[in-house]
Amino acid sequence: xxxxxxxxxxxxxxxxxxxxxxxxxxxxxxxxxxxxxxxxxxxxxxxxxxxxxxxxxxxxxxxxxxxxxxxxxxxxxxxxxxxxxxxxxxxxxxxxxxxxxxxxxxxxxxxxxxxxxxxxxxxxxxxxxxxxxxxxxxxxxxxxxxxxxxxxxxxxxxxxxxxxxxxxxxxxxxxxxxxxxxxxxxxxxxxxxxxxxxxxxxxxxxxxxxxxxxxxxxxxxxxxxxxxxxxxxxxxxxxxxxxxxxxxxxxxxxxx
Amino acid sequence: xxxxxxxxxxxxxxxxxxxxxxxxxxxxxxxxxxxxxxxxxxxxxxxxxxxxxxxxxxxxxxxxxxxxxxxxxxxxxxxxxxxxxxxx
Numbered sequence: 001x002x003x004x005x006x007x008x009x010x011x012x013x014x015x016x017x018x019x020x021x022x023x024x025x026x027x028x029x030x031x032x033x034x035x036x037x038x039x040x041x042x043x044x045x046x047x048x049x050x051x052x053x054x055x056x057x058x059x060x061x062x063x064x065x066x067x068x069x070x071x072x073x074x075x076x077x078x079x080x081x082x083x084x085x086x087x088x089x090x091x092x093x094x095x096x097x098x099x100x101x102x103x104x105x106x107x108x109x110x111x112x113x114x115x116x117x118x119x120x121x122x123x124x125x126x127x128x129x130x131x132x133x134x135x136x137x138x139x140x141x142x143x144x145x146x147x148x149x150x151x152x153x154x155x156x157x158x159x160x161x162x163x164x165x166x167x168x169x170x171x172x173x174x175x176x177x178x179x180x181x182x183x184x185x186x187x188x189x190x191x192x193x194x195x196x197x198x199x200x201x202x203x204x205x206x207x208x209x210x211x212x213x214x215x216x217x218x219x220x221x222x223x224x225x226x227x228x229x230x231x232x233x234x235x236x237x238x239x240x241x242x243x244x245x246x247x248x249x250x251x252x253x254x255x256x
Numbered sequence: 257x258x259x260x261x262x263x264x265x266x267x268x269x270x271x272x273x274x275x276x277x278x279x280x281x282x283x284x285x286x287x288x289x290x291x292x293x294x295x296x297x298x299x300x301x302x303x304x305x306x307x308x309x310x311x312x313x314x315x316x317x318x319x320x321x322x323x324x325x326x327x328x329x330x331x332x333x334x335x336x337x338x339x340x341x342x343x344x
Binding site for chain 2: 138140141142144145176177180181183228229234
């Protein structure tokens, strides 16, 4: 019985990653290259294509992994011109957010930018590498100004202030950087809680966990509009407050 | 705003925002206090608040190369002079 279950996990995993791989190749030749060559607003078009690609991926997930229920708050899809702050529990988190937000950008580990095709895709999508050379000096101001324009045009920036995935689902420390970026752009913050993605795709595992009944939930726990001009404003305090809201939401959900 | 006032206000910002008490005027902020690029952004926003106007993108880029309190004071003085000369 266990072998059949493992086999199911393996087959579904291979199907999903096959879509990811071959779908990316098809998107590359049929959509990304024409967009690269002919689109008037390449960044925006690339973001929309990635949104479409990931949307198809999660439609397949829903069709193949019937025991996983998706509960996506409608308001999440309607977020615009905001800095979205999320907890991070699985590799699925960023691609799930891309599948919900048509105009999105984020800060990505710089090593991903060196991967052939993927790096090209990230750069043309207006994503920002977290490498010191991009986040220091004049390059940082250029990146921040691009984020500001992106937000002003209705796009969103999503960031995981924990920096990396939590291995045990518990929140780790929040880096204040994203809050300074929000202040620079004078943007509102949407605190979005992700749950259950680590049940479907566990950190450290290659296989999707398709056998367990699980629930993936995405919801806004708080919308913050800080008074950035206030004498008392502090990015570090805002980071601590935001983390406390997440702690509270996680513990309330655990009590249910 | 004279140099002494600028220096005093910058030191206030460091105490309030970065919990750095009495930084040396020529200390390398990165090496001595672990001042990073995100701190530099925070400092720029505080300087804007102190001056009461928004800095241009070019002015902000210049600030990202600053390493010491003395250089910050020079930078603020230069911006004030430029604005006065431009009649703003």
